[in-house]
Ligand SMILES: Nc1ncnc2c1ncn2[C@@H]1O[C@H](COP(=O)(O)OP(=O)(O)OP(=O)(O)O)[C@@H](O)[C@H]1O
């Protein structure tokens with residue numbers, strides 16, 4: 180695993196504020212393709228730490244390496260052109276169209292016109308804004324959320340391996356923010372950038388981060404994967420910062436796939452009701468999942484359903500809504516279990532093939548770990 | 549549909565027609581027409597002198613004004629800016645006649661002639677430069693810090709930031725300054741005659757001295773027309789050079 184970004188005892192003391200270390204001996208390694216969310220109370224040094232990476236703020240001491248190279252040895256302008264940068268307040272250039280905004284870095288890098296246009300169109304498609312409609316608009320003709328997305332697209336214009344994002348979704352209402360976060364994760368799944376993502380929102384940090392870097396008064400308190408931080412907070416500050424609902428946060432983070440019991444007993448639709456009855460008794464369960472030859476979910480049968488005369492299970496199968504894709508969160512799964520009468524949740528893949536089942540006991544089990 | 553397409557043309561035409569009617573009326577009523585045709589060669593010479601005064605002093609004011617205004621926003625000069633702005637503001641409150649008189653009175657102290665085209669140009673230039681300096685400075689200062697930070701973070705160098713971000717975004721404000729200056733110069737130019745600068749002021753002041761309205765109108769009306777043309781030319785320039793992304797909304801509607 181290649182370490183893309185490495186901070187080594189990075190310290191910042193602002194001139195004129197010598198008594199405080201805005202960033203104090205910060206060290207961490209970020210592997211290629213991962214998102215590191217930097218989080219902590221206001222004034223803890225998040226922005227300062229981030230801006231030292233592209234040298235918008237000079238280091239007081241310590242070293243920063245990108246892909247093994249010390250950033251202080253690189254040409255500043257060149258360094259910045261190779262790092263995607265999204266600032267908190269978007270900062271689109273109002274005098275330029277969307278296409279021109281996206282073209283800024285490619286142009287400076289000397290790309291030819293066709294390549295730039297093609298790239299801009301591709302990026303707009305990626306962020307779900309139709310190019311023919313948006314290329315020639317100006318920033319003021321866009322909604323806040325659309326501007327935010329253009330800000331991200333602009334930072335990705337030359338496909339930089341590293342991106343720095345300072346509260347990129349800070350100015351957006353919770354609903355659209357959630358939407359943008361999901362969209363961003365979907366994109367990241369394809370492009371696999373190494374990203375430093377500053378936020379003051381712990382939920383966002385947990386959701387977006389492969390790693391969370393938690394700062395307090397310039398000092399690193401804990402650097403860990405979200406799941407690790409939730410299960411093993413380093414100290415009281417961390418657990419306080421994570422909040423009293425740490426368990427619920429884990430529910431949000433964990434996927435059904437991680438908690439389900441795989442390969443549950445199922446019965447094929449063309450089997451006889453007698454066989455179904457025998458299985459119910461033998462397995463000591465109340466109901467059986469019915470599938471087709473492809474193992475796709477059809478419904479379930481129980482003793483009551485099997486009372487009726489039929490030659491095949493298919494004829495007495497009852498439909499159910501108590502299923503969810505494996506990529507859903509445990510939190511959504513739990514809510515679904517309580518809504519339906521089956522007493523458990525059937526976990527399926529995108530083709531509705533049965534992968535496993537999950538009940539409240541399984542969830543309790545995984546949270547205890 | 550047709551009526552709608554027709555009305556903007558009409559809207560533009562009405563002021564033009566009105567101006568022509570008023571000008572023609574004035575010329576006929578006061579006999580300015582007869583005076584102008586009788587002295588056609590002189591009319592062209594004075595108009596030419598007048599235009600030279602306006603255009604040269606304007607060009608100098610724009611160059612120096614934008615340059616100085618920009619310089620004041622650069623690092624290292626920023627501590628001088630309040631002082632310069634103070635001077636600029638006081639200077640702008642000196643009335644036109646005062647500027648002309650100062651040129652006449654002060655230039656000889658520097659060993660230069662206080663009479664002629666050059667002192668007139670100097671006076672006009674100094675009178676017009678203030679709004680441009682002020683607006684350039686204010687316009688660049690007003691460019692959002694976020695936009696500058698984004699540009700820096702994306703790897704633009706200071707020169708690229710100035711020419712691609714700061715000046716283009718400050719342009720509407722700078723153009724506002726240029727229009728104010730143009731109005732000042734066009735309004736002050738007739739006074740240049742008083743210190744031997746020539747121009748249409750000659751007819752205006754002669755008319756006043758002889759109490760001959762014909763001569764005065766023959767000088768005053770072209771001066772007014774030049775002012776109007778200059779302003780509409782600037783408005784048009786503004787529309788083409790200022791990005792659609794930052795133009796005032798009214799222009800958007802006109803598209
Ligand atoms: N230019 C500066 N000069 C002096 N001190 C500064 C400067 N910028 C930031 N600081 C101080 O450094 C510390 C860290 O600031 P920073 O902006 O990095 O915090 P932050 O974690 O990003 O906060 P927020 O969540 O409010 O954005 C603060 O104490 C701040 O007051």
Ligand SMILES: [Mg+2]
Nearest residue numbers: 225226227345
């Ligand atoms: Mg900050």
